[in-house]
Amino acid sequence: MTSTQNTSELPAPIGHFGPYGGRFVPEALIGALEELDAAHQSAMVDPVFQAELSHLHATYTGRPSIITEALRFSEHAGGARILLKREDLNHTGSHKINNVLGQALLTKRMGKKRVIAETGAGQHGVAAATAAALFGLECVVYMGEEDTRRQSLNVARMKILGAEVIPVTAGSRTLKDAINEAMRDWVTNVDSTHYILGTVAGPHPFPTMVRDFHKIIGEEARAQVLELVGRLPDAVLACIGGGSNAIGIFHEFIPDSNVRLIGFEAGGDGVETGRHAATITGGSPGVLHGTRSYVLQDANGQTVESHSISAGLDYPGVGPEHAYLHDIGRAEYRAITDKQAMEAFDLLSKTEGIIPAIESAHALAGAMIVGKELGPEAVLLINLSGRGDKDVETAAHYFGIPL
């Protein structure tokens, strides 16, 4: 090699989890991703940024979120101790606020005035609209038309918060298409706009950055379980669509090799029917929305439409870190059908007086299975990632309750 730089050499891949992750995006976005990566890295080691975020979590989000032991629900889960990490009690009703407050602070740091977001169930959209209101940012949320119907209450919430909600009519009219439309907006308006991606997918640095903003869930929960039980849990359970709440609660436990990490994907009508959103269980490695991970796809690499009763899990991709944790055997991924999830939804409501989000009900259905497998000595930590207020209409329809 000479001393002058040889530009014909390829730069090294970045943001990889084994073979997964990376950046597969139009060159137009590279500058913005590099700016975001730099802002994220400097913020992570900046005590002022961390203090500001902690202050917001203490005075606005309502952190730390509590642990509730579900004693009556436990009877339906093999008698295992069931500990619920109550992210549903956060402001805006789910874990999503952790990430949007972090990204809104980064938006301010980068001097941008407009944010865009995609949303499926509407939880991330509501959280993004909330953060935008708090920081005085213009906010546009892209939401599949099908989801705006399933989650009309959240559409109204976003509008009340001052956001513009744009229904996306392309493709399957769900979360996948909302992300496409948000990426198109971002390519066009990248100078003024930050894209608050709501999950641990997308091009680097999103999978790492969104995880960093959610890992507080596992950090708190690990200490809380040690305090309450005097030992680590046997398993940590979470639902998984894109995988943000799951990576948030898993991350702190990854070095604890005796703690099983189990993600529950949306099995829809059953993985064998093809009508599901169980990307790791039923998909294969590929590239979608800027990252390499597991994807539901056909023989030509076309994304296959996913199906789930839960709008928030109805996504044919999954975060690359989950793909890696699966391949190396550190985490397990299983599918829960709509029916199993709705049984758990009903059961937690009636035994504990807690109406969970249908997304989180997938993890609760998982707890019923794993609890029976491990028995009454087991301690299970479950991420109750969101509350079910938004799902009342869907549940009423499902259970035949007249409205």
Next chain:
Amino acid sequence: MSTSLEEVFVKTRLENRAALIAYIPAGFPSVEGCKRVIEVLAQSGVDALEIGFPYSDPVMDGPTIQEAAGIALQAGTGAAEVFETVKYAHDAGLATVVMTYWNPIEKFGVEAFAREMANNGGSGVVTPDLTIEESAQWKAATKTFGVNTIYVVAPSTKGERLAQVTAQCSGFVYAASLMGVTGARSTISSGAHDLVTRIRATTSMPIAVGLGVSTREQARDVASFADGVIVGSAFIKIILEAKDEDSALGEVKHLAQELAVGVREGR
């Protein structure tokens, strides 16, 4: 050995003009209909053809190409039809490249895709969402089979990054005229000229400008500073809006001939 695409730019440089490059997705409006469009383009002054591999999640494409890709996908267009169309265009005398998002290549097999391109007379592949950091396997495969690698750079691509990307291009450098998605625009952004000037400082490779060009006047303006003019959505819009195939082919022919005049008027 040089590709047909490289020969096109040698020829157009000798003629002191820009090359006209047309875009159409394979399988649009149907596999056979696409061939008839290609036939017309080949006879109407088009120098090279970009064949789109229709993809379910085209984040760089505006509504017009999204709709065309959707029609092609509904009809079941996949890799086999894409290569069949490449061979057809090559046999019709057009230098032919494929434009595809990355996942269809990865699913087909990186090496196999490069091999099939070469086997069917294709010159190169435009990869709008493949970053240079993720290109190692693709670069090796295309080198083995003599296939050009065309990357897209944008007005936001600056400094050392621009030189790094253009160094990975062969055939031509694809300059996106604006920050945004594909689709006809009433004016071509002044950023296009600036971007081409900045690319020239990094490479002697031909530079083709795409995104937004739809008229003879725009083609002429772009041809005054670029080596190639890429037109896609304008052709597709004609086909989507035409009352029948004959009138579509007639209008495609008229537009191609107008654009062919435009690229010759630029200098």
